[in-house]
Amino acid sequence: MKMRIFRPFSLLLHEMKFAANMNSNPALFNLLSLSSKRLSTLSSSPNPIIVNYLIQTFGFSQTLANSISNRFWWAKSTENPQSVIHFLRDLGFSEAHIRTSVRVGPQILFSDIDKTLKPKVQFFEQLGLVGADLGKFISKNSKVLTISLEKKLVPCIEILKKTLSDDENNGDLIRVLRRCTWVLSRNPELLLSNIAFLESCGIVGSQLSMLLTRQPRLFVIKQSTLKDLVSRAVDMGFSIESRMLVYALYTISCLRDETLRKKFELFRSWGFTEQECIEMFRRTPGLLRASEEKLKLGMEFFMNTMKFEKTLLVHRPTILMLSMEDRVIPRYRVLQILKSKRLLKREPSFINVLSLTDEEFLDKFISRFADDAEELLVAYKGHTLQEVDE
Structure with a gap:
């Protein structure tokens, strides 16, 4: 069309x-x-016909109704808007979905149902979005119903499908669309160009698919911006075609410059040098995505309670990513009880203890001590058991 x-x-x-x-x-x-x-x-004047309709039908404020009506000053009746509302209801949209859809993309009220809306709806239904799921998606992204089907929607979806590997039932595709509808509104050529650039950096196959699923906006930003993000990752020690580059790129793209700066300042406040900070990030790119509170708690525990040296954290930064509440503290409590009762022949490496699966830890440090198993289990799962009792 x-x-x-x-x-x-x-x-x-x-x-x-x-x-x-x-x-x-x-x-x-x-x-x-x-x-x-x-x-x-x-x-520049509100259209009273549309203003009254928006207020009475959707409960919009006078200000919002005026703002929307100014764009459709030429409308002489509410016949088309009413037909659109009936069309959406027949699709299974809730009243909340319809109200949000109109607020996000009021132009749908004045779109031709058969020529504009219905083909787009059928297109998304074929992808797997139907009923309430379709209503939820459209309510947040109703402008997609006014995007060209032939020039943008179809070619962009074809590109995304080709990029996503092993995407059974379009599960990943739908996740991408929900996270970033921009991928449907941009020029397909930009999408192809950014994919080609990422592939030239060694981000291919499953890694490219992973990046698209987690951070789809990277695929539709200006290529100059994308190149700048990759350059920053390279400046921080990640080489082009390194298997870790994609994780660094993902982390850098998730955080604002100010947030990155604060994270590095936090590490420096604990005595880490700039080079040590970069080394930790290079080993565990996801480290900087952890909240400041989590990082503070981790360093407080490992450096003050456990008396770990900085060098250990530099070489094993992954331990700062572990859950303090569900893994680190509970396992520490169990070991403290075992040590106090002299039940261990030799003290195990706490780093190795943290690397055990839950089942392995239970077998090695709780189940084998039958007489003390209940006390140890309470120390290990106490907070969980309390939540169940409540």
Whole structure:
């Protein structure tokens, strides 16, 4: 379906006035001037028909209704909006879904159902979005119903499908669409260009698929911005075509410069050098995505309670990513009880203890001590058992 491109009416009037002036026709010039002023007044004034409809049907505020109606000053009735609402209800949209859809993309109320809306809806239904799921998706992204099907939606979806590997039932594709509808509104050429650039950096196959699923906006930003993000990752010690580059790129793209700076300042406040900070990030790129509170608790425990040296954290930064509440502290409590009762022949490495699976830890440090198993289990799962009792 080809989109018709209309020239702004104000520009057309300007050109006509210019032509009238050139032809020395004062009468026509004055008539056009009056028409231009009248058009300007109409387009900047709320349309009472639409204002009342929006307020009564959706409960919109006067301000929001006025703002929306200004864009549709030419509407003479609510016949089309009412037909659109019935169409959405028949699809299974809830009233909340419809209300949000109109607020996000009010132009759908004035779109042709058969030519514009229905083909897009059928397209998304074929991808696996139906009923309530479709309503939830459209309510947050209703503008997609006005995007060209042939020029953008179809080619972009085809590109995304080709990039996502082993995507059974379009599960990953739908996750991408929910996270970033931008991928459907941008030029497909930009999508292809960014994919080609990422592949030139060694991010291919499952890694490319993973990045698209987790951070789809990277695929539709300006390529100059994408290249800058990759350059920053390289400056921090990640080489092009390294298997870790994709994780660094993901982390850097998730955080603002100010957030990155604060994270490094936090590590430096505990005595880590700039180079040590970069080394920790290089070993565990996801480290900087952890909250400041989590990092503070981790360093407080490992450096003050466990008396670990900085070098250990530099070489094993993954331990700072572990859950303090569910893994680190409970296992520490169990070992303290075992040590106090002299039940261990030799003290195990706490780092190795943290690397054990839950089942392995239970077998090695709780189940084998039958007489003390209950006390040890309470120390290990106490907070969980308490939540169950409540």
